[in-house]
Amino acid sequence: xxxxxxxxxxxxxxxxxxxxxxxxxxxxxxxxxxxxxxxxxxxxxxxxxxxxxxxxxxxxxxxxxxxxxxxxxxxxxxxxxxxxxxxxxxxxxxxxxxxxxxxxxxxxxxxxxxxxxxxxxxxxxxxxxxxxxxxxxxxxxxxx
Numbered sequence: 001x002x003x004x005x006x007x008x009x010x011x012x013x014x015x016x017x018x019x020x021x022x023x024x025x026x027x028x029x030x031x032x033x034x035x036x037x038x039x040x041x042x043x044x045x046x047x048x049x050x051x052x053x054x055x056x057x058x059x060x061x062x063x064x065x066x067x068x069x070x071x072x073x074x075x076x077x078x079x080x081x082x083x084x085x086x087x088x089x090x091x092x093x094x095x096x097x098x099x100x101x102x103x104x105x106x107x108x109x110x111x112x113x114x115x116x117x118x119x120x121x122x123x124x125x126x127x128x129x130x131x132x133x134x135x136x137x138x139x140x141x142x143x144x
Contacts, residue, residue: 004032004065011061024067028088032057032065033095039103041110043068047082049114053107055100071111081122082115 007014007022014020024031035057043052052070059065069092076083089108096104 021064036100039100
């Protein structure tokens with residue numbers, strides 16, 4: 001698989017044919033984080049929020065790169081709760097800077113707000129269920 005460095009080595013050829021924008025995937029540790037200029041929510045959506053974000057990087061060669069980072073593992077798809085990949089999120093927060101860093105933090109803040117709302121609903125549902133359990137047990141005791 002080509003890395004972003006391989007693509008930069010052939011920047012002149014890519015620009016000659018008009019292929020300026022390149023999508024990257026693979027190991028997040030080997031992406032052009034030093035050149036990141038934007039971060040926007042998008043890609044995968046779950047639980048009424050984007051669970052991935054798209055980064056864009058403008059390289060001095062004149063090429064543009066973009067890639068997605070998921071905030072949780074793909075195994076969580078189909079679950080009714082969220083399990084964030086906090087290690088990855090901390091690394092991305094370290095690797096971003098400027099506008100992209102601000103956009104990433106704003107995205108994480110909106111995720112936190114969304115998850116808080118969901119957690120409050122789950123908590124209320126659990127409380128209601130425990131009340132019903134208690135009432136069922138009381139009914140059984142009284143009916144004996």
